[in-house]
Amino acid sequence: MDISHRAVIRYFGLTGLTPKEIHEDMVITLGEDTPLYSMVKKWAAEFKHGRESLEDDPRPGRPVTVTTQKTIAKIHDIIIADRRVTKRYIATELGISQERIHAVIHNEPQMSKVSARWVPKLLGPDLKRTRLNMSRENQVFFGDLRLWMRPGSITSNQRRSSNRSSGNTQALRLPRKPRL
Known part of the structure; x- marks a missing residue:
């Protein structure tokens, strides 16, 4: 229920209207947006018993x-x-x-x-x-x-590339399976 509805219920309750009369007036004014009669009755009773706030009470529980x-x-x-x-x-x-x-x-x-x-x-x-x-x-x-390497030393990458370019690489050949 909207806070504005509660304000209307509170105002009409202070003027002396019953919850049924408040609900009928709200139906005429608001049409489909009217809160249920049970809610109007509940809030009218709350305000009659001295409630001042229009806000909901905080609820206990986990965050x-x-x-x-x-x-x-x-x-x-x-x-x-x-x-x-x-x-x-x-x-x-x-x-x-x-x-x-x-x-x-x-x-x-x-x-x-x-x-x-x-x-x-x-x-x-x-x-x-x-x-x-x-x-x-x-x-x-x-x-x-670069500071750790000695001048003139060959790195592992340079060694690999020199072997490839000189043609010294040898491939391990596995025996072929005989064809049937």
Whole structure:
């Protein structure tokens, strides 16, 4: 029911009209948009008993959503720390239902359980992040690779290309199957 309907019910209730008279007047004025008589009766009684607010009362219960970026990050961190972790363990750690954990694992980081381990379906954000971090660490540790090579030394790529160009490559030939 709309707040404006409640305001009309409250106004007519203060003027002394009964819920039935209020509903009849609303049917004439609003037509198909009129709230049900039971709702008009309920709100008229609420206002008669001293209710001031036109808004709905807050309802108890869990929040609308538990799938926030913070929760997804926590789940992801738990899985990365131990790939053999179960959904039940994650659910008890974070206080979320196993169904919600299942949805987050399969939709957000896109992982699936293979041989009792969580394995990414594709190269996901965790592997990309790991590869980027390893590349940065290697770059800091080794620096520029050209500084490590001695002048005049031949790299493995150069060695392979020189063998191909000189014709020294030999292919291993397998015996053919006899034709019948």
